[in-house]
Amino acid sequence: MEPIEIMARRSALGLNQADFARLLGVKQATISHWETGARTPSNPDRLTGEIAQFERLHQKIANETMQVLRNVLDSGETAPVFVATFAEDADYWEADAQAKELTLPASFHRSATAQAAQEAESEYGIRVEIR
DSSP states (O other): OOHHHHHHHHHHTTOOHHHHHHHHTSOHHHHHHHHHTSSOOSOHHHHHHHHHHHHHHHHHHHHHHHHHHHHHHHTTOOSOEEEOOOSSHHHHHHHOHHHHHHTOOHHHHHHHHHHHHHHHHHHHOOOEEEO
8 A cells, every 4th residue: 555545545534643543553653654655554454454444434424424414405405404523522422332432533523524515515506514
């Protein structure tokens, strides 16, 4: 896996290096080294698999959010439409047991929510506000 791919996939998940490192069980400096090309992952297949698991969960959140938006928009709701996310990790963890178990940061949910909002805006041509 190329350094830019690691960085791009991490960023797409809404994760900073520290959160990504914590989720992968490595040090933040390790992520930095991977992303700059100073070091390569010792087990790239494992890294690819772990990232893919987080990407599937991220997509699941985006899909669920998009389904809620479709239900609202298909009912004839007019702009703007609102969708909720979390500002703080503790709020996310209180609302989602899996997020708490995995210690996913709220930024992960915000990123998936933004993805769904963009998709809904494109599909329906209507403004979606994130709160």
